[in-house]
Amino acid sequence: MEEKVIICKDLTKRFGEFYAVNKISFEVNKGEIFGFLGANGAGKTTAMRILCGLSHPSSGEATVAGFNVYKQQESIKKNIGYMSQKFSLYENLTVLENIEFFGGVYGVPAAEIKKRTTQLLEQLGLTAEAKKFVGALPLGWKQKLAFSVAIFHRPKIVFLDEPTGGVDPVTRRQFWDMIYAAAAAGITIFVTTHYMDEAEYCNRVTIMVDGKVEALDTPANLKTQFSADNMDQVFYQLARRAQRSGD
Amino acid sequence: MKVLRYILRKEFRQIFRDKTILAMMFAMPTIQLIILPLAMNFDVKHVNLAVVDHDHSSYSQQLLTKIGASGYFRIVAATASFKEALTYIEKEKADLVLEIPPGFESNLVREGTQKLGVSVDAINGTKAAIGGSYLQAVILDFNKEIRINAGQTKPSGVIDLTYSNWFNPLAEYRFYVVPAVLVLLLTLIGGFMSALNIVREKEMGTIEQINVTPIRKWEFILGKLIPFWVVGIIVFTLGLLVAWGVYGIWPVGSFVTLYLLAAVYLVALLGFGLLVSTYTSNQLQAMFVAFFFVMIFMLMSGLFTAVESMPAWARVIANLTPVTHFIKVIRMIVLKGSGLMDVKWEFLYLVLFAMVLNGWAIVNYRKTT
Numbered sequence: 001m002e003e004k005v006i007i008c009k010d011l012t013k014r015f016g017e018f019y020a021v022n023k024i025s026f027e028v029n030k031g032e033i034f035g036f037l038g039a040n041g042a043g044k045t046t047a048m049r050i051l052c053g054l055s056h057p058s059s060g061e062a063t064v065a066g067f068n069v070y071k072q073q074e075s076i077k078k079n080i081g082y083m084s085q086k087f088s089l090y091e092n093l094t095v096l097e098n099i100e101f102f103g104g105v106y107g108v109p110a111a112e113i114k115k116r117t118t119q120l121l122e123q124l125g126l127t128a129e130a131k132k133f134v135g136a137l138p139l140g141w142k143q144k145l146a147f148s149v150a151i152f153h154r155p156k157i158v159f160l161d162e163p164t165g166g167v168d169p170v171t172r173r174q175f176w177d178m179i180y181a182a183a184a185a186g187i188t189i190f191v192t193t194h195y196m197d198e199a200e201y202c203n204r205v206t207i208m209v210d211g212k213v214e215a216l217d218t219p220a221n222l223k224t225q226f227s228a229d230n231m232d233q234v235f236y237q238l239a240r241r242a243q244r245s246g247d
Numbered sequence: 248m249k250v251l252r253y254i255l256r257k258e259f260r261q262i263f264r265d266k267t268i269l270a271m272m273f274a275m276p277t278i279q280l281i282i283l284p285l286a287m288n289f290d291v292k293h294v295n296l297a298v299v300d301h302d303h304s305s306y307s308q309q310l311l312t313k314i315g316a317s318g319y320f321r322i323v324a325a326t327a328s329f330k331e332a333l334t335y336i337e338k339e340k341a342d343l344v345l346e347i348p349p350g351f352e353s354n355l356v357r358e359g360t361q362k363l364g365v366s367v368d369a370i371n372g373t374k375a376a377i378g379g380s381y382l383q384a385v386i387l388d389f390n391k392e393i394r395i396n397a398g399q400t401k402p403s404g405v406i407d408l409t410y411s412n413w414f415n416p417l418a419e420y421r422f423y424v425v426p427a428v429l430v431l432l433l434t435l436i437g438g439f440m441s442a443l444n445i446v447r448e449k450e451m452g453t454i455e456q457i458n459v460t461p462i463r464k465w466e467f468i469l470g471k472l473i474p475f476w477v478v479g480i481i482v483f484t485l486g487l488l489v490a491w492g493v494y495g496i497w498p499v500g501s502f503v504t505l506y507l508l509a510a511v512y513l514v515a516l517l518g519f520g521l522l523v524s525t526y527t528s529n530q531l532q533a534m535f536v537a538f539f540f541v542m543i544f545m546l547m548s549g550l551f552t553a554v555e556s557m558p559a560w561a562r563v564i565a566n567l568t569p570v571t572h573f574i575k576v577i578r579m580i581v582l583k584g585s586g587l588m589d590v591k592w593e594f595l596y597l598v599l600f601a602m603v604l605n606g607w608a609i610v611n612y613r614k615t616t
Contacts, residue, residue: 052459053615054455054459054614054616055615055616056616073614073615074463077459078461082456082459084456086451086455087452088451088453088456090257090261090453091451092261092264093257093260093261097257100253100256101253101256102456102460104250104253104256105250105254105457105460106460107249107250107461
């Protein structure tokens with residue numbers, strides 16, 4: 001049996017009368033690329049924030065990397081990486097300083113930070129830009145750097161919230177190469193996206209509609225199930241049922 | 248502890264990279280200390296006086312000379328009638344009118360008594376009240392002299408008061424204001440910089456990235472507190488240097504006591520700033536909330552008015568602000584040379600404020616919402 005790194009059962013987040021996340025249940029296997037799809041306002045980000053220990057659930061159960069989302073948020077945080085929708089490296093720090101800071105707060109030893117940084121900058125081709133302010137980099141590079149920083153401390157799971165929004169197709173392709181490399185290194189990838197071609201890259205995908213999980217399977221099985229040619233059509237069939245308006 | 252070091256390195260880099268903040272750090276103490284004490288001068292000088300002398304006697308001349316020589320008055324006009332003198336007040340050219348009636352000298356000599364008329368322009372309250380009482384003092388003094396000159400014995404039972412101003416011998420206002428401006432500097436830095444800094448991280452979204460790391464709450468708060476504390480101490484030191492260079496005010500008390508109090512006060516005020524940042528979500532809100540409180544702090548702290556003369560309810564509020572206690576001690580240490588034992592209650596108050604405000608901020612800062 002495969003090791004489960006995320007287990008979610010009837011997880012719910014309620015704001016007053018509004019169910020942002022309504023009894024969602026799923027399991028994520030170690031090392032898989034798990035796609036989390038849904039229209040704007042479907043509840044993807046809220047669900048992800050609960051799993052990252054940023055938000056308290058209202059009811060239901062969930063464990064991430066073996067830790068409970070109600071009581072052990074700080075233990076979860078040691079074992080995950082997170083890249084939010086909003087770019088959130090420090091723009092007034094240089095590339096090197098950002099890497100050093102985030103490596104340091106995750107407890108990566110100083111010598112190790114140095115070693116990994118050199119490696120990382122070479123891989124990204126950013127060695128010449130190491131001392132530039134992050135704010136001055138083009139968006140594509142920023143996103144690649146943010147992802148690299150999110151997995152710098154070798155977490156068990158990395159959560160990516162729309163990581164390729166606004167990025168050109170070539171960079172997106174490179175970004176997915178990085179995701180594959182990380183998955184090959186044993187990091188579980190939990191990713192939300194709006195690009196259906198990216199959904200095809202995932203091992204399994206869930207599609208959320210109005211706070212509920214409406215579909216969960218491999219892209220191939222989903223296409224068969226909805227007798228569709230591509231993920232775009234699958235998504236369209238499901239998202240059309242939505243009652244909520246997007247934001 | 249290692250984590251804290253990384254946080255501090257990042258914070259210091261960000262602060263010292265911001266040229267505006269750096270410039271303000273040096274400009275603020277210098278400019279405020281040069282401008283404010285000069286502007287906030289409650290000493291009343293240059294009271295403009297219009298004189299109506301109906302007597303033209305040697306006594307009336309002596310009185311006017313004495314008034315002119317006191318240094319507080321400027322005789323702007325000598326008119327023939329009271330009505331004419333009053334036009335000077337109407338045109339705001341005179342603050343006071345002194346009317347010496349006909350027969351001033353002869354009545355004084357013959358009857359031993361004479362009434363004088365003083366009219367005051369009460370629009371500028373301070374100037375009028377203080378100017379009026381100065382004039383009264385000069386006239387009383389003149390009165391005493393003429394009695395002696397006329398060979399009259401001093402009536403028995405008259406209490407003769409003499410004043411001496413301790414710790415500020417010339418009762419100069421700058422000695423009173425300069426320490427207060429030092430307090431103002433620390434209050435602004437403590438109250439605003441920390442609040443705005445954290446709220447800025449909220450606006451940029453970087454706080455979310457911090458909240459998803461295993462950084463502990465106290466590490467984050469200390470990481471924000473220490474750099475601004477250092478900035479505050481630098482500004483305070485610069486302020487002391489400017490006070491010495493420009494006004495010749497060198498603290499009479501010990502520097503250890505002074506810095507100890509300033510250090511604790513800064514922690515308290517930074518805690519206030521942190522607290523504001525945990526309740527607000529953008530810089531505009533933080534600015535308004537901090538401004539609201541700092542305004543009350545400053546106006547009720549005894550910076551402008553004496554806390555002792557406030558109504559009882561206002562005194563309660565005044566004592567609930569750390570600024571009040573700090574202004575009091577800093578004046579005591581700088582001007583009077585009070586030691587730590589003399590200010591031990593205020594010191595304890597400040598420690599209490601520091602603990603409550605920071606504790607509250609830590610409790611109210613949530614990594615998980």
